[in-house]
Amino acid sequence: MRLLSFFFNLLEPFFRLCQRWLGLSRLGWLFVGPNLLVFGLFTFLPIVINFFYATSGGVKLMPLERPFTGVENFQTLFQCGNYLDISTCNRDVFWRAILNTLKFSVLQVTLMLVFSVLTALVLNRKIMGRGFWRGVFFYPVLLSPVVVALIWKWVLQNQGVLNAGLAAYGMQPVEWLTDAGWAFFWTIFVSIWAHMGFYTLILLAGLQAIPRDMYEAAEMDRAGPWRTLTRITLPLLMPNLIVVVVLAAIRAIQIFDEVFVLTGGGPGSATTFIVQFIYQTGFAEQIHLYGLAAAASLALAAFLVVLTLAQLRLTRASEQGRKGR
Known part of the structure; x- marks a missing residue:
């Protein structure tokens, strides 16, 4: 308990500073920010990359080596x-x-x-x-x-x-x-x-x-x-x-x-x-x-x-x- 109390005492100045900069109404973003970052990195970013691959052609894996083809892949499928x-x-x-x-x-x-x-x-x-x-x-x-x-x-x-x-x-x-x-x-x-x-x-x-x-x-x-x-x-x-x-x-x-x-x-x-x-x-x-x-x-x-x-x-x-x- 003493170690935990000591840890929170160290963090208290940091949170007080964040509250002063962000304000009390926006302080919650500090806590959900890491989760949003992970969610965006492993969910939204793959979706964006998937859209890019769906509109590009070739057999190369690297995005810069894939030419833009528009809806050609969808036309091929359907x-x-x-x-x-x-x-x-x-x-x-x-x-x-x-x-x-x-x-x-x-x-x-x-x-x-x-x-x-x-x-x-x-x-x-x-x-x-x-x-x-x-x-x-x-x-x-x-x-x-x-x-x-x-x-x-x-x-x-x-x-x-x-x-x-x-x-x-x-x-x-x-x-x-x-x-x-x-x-x-x-x-x-x-x-x-x-x-x-x-x-x-x-x-x-x-x-x-x-x-x-x-x-x-x-x-x-x-x-x-x-x-x-x-x-x-x-x-x-x-x-x-x-x-x-x-x-x-x-x-x-x-x-x-x-x-x-x-x-x-x-x-x-x-x-x-x-x-x-x-x-x-x-x-x-x-x-x-x-x-x-x-x-x-x-x-x-x-x-x-x-x-x-x-x-x-x-x-x-x-x-x-x-x-x-």
Whole structure:
């Protein structure tokens, strides 16, 4: 304590001088300044650099060696002879990655929402070991996505645990990760398994915020479980459901870690998603096309901004609807 008091006594003249120069109303900038500096250095500066790379060409990494090309990279990505046939597109892998991402997002978010709601409803009831089961469902969220993918890759690989179990019953092993259909299925399954606990926690908090007397009134009116669910639980849970849908959609669109470790984007381009395409174009291929990768990342960022604004609008509309009732 004496050492800490001595340290603060040394700093007191400095803060008094800063207060005299800046004034009391602007003294707060002295404390948030270091955080703003770090935030600008590692967030805003990369965004500015990304805009520069998206509007420049060549394969050189240094900015001074890259010529300005304007929107040429965006034209290269979005140029197609027939948008209904991605094989006619200049960068057909980019469009295939978009289609894969949309398909993955719709399936994964829908299933994630259904399983999260069901799990939250069960965990909100008075069941034996409720605290334990809540911890079990949330535990995968604490794991690194790479660790999750490595565990499931160990299970699903050709000589993995799952095929060993099939062989024990005299069945033929299945190419879980090298068959296009199965690989896509397991990317969805692993993603749901890894992140469902987080969304279940959000919905569980919403369920616990619903007044208990509303259920008691419904019980007195002899409302059935389905009517109680559709007329009380889901409407009052709607703000949480909107948050879950938008957060899950953003996470699904940005999927990379699990898929990169699990399938590497294969077989072929069956599990190549948009972030995987950005990584491969900018860093993994023999010729590093930084401009195309930056342009694709900006297109992805624009879509995510639109999605976030839609979430804010839906949340505001939901809140106004609840107040108007």
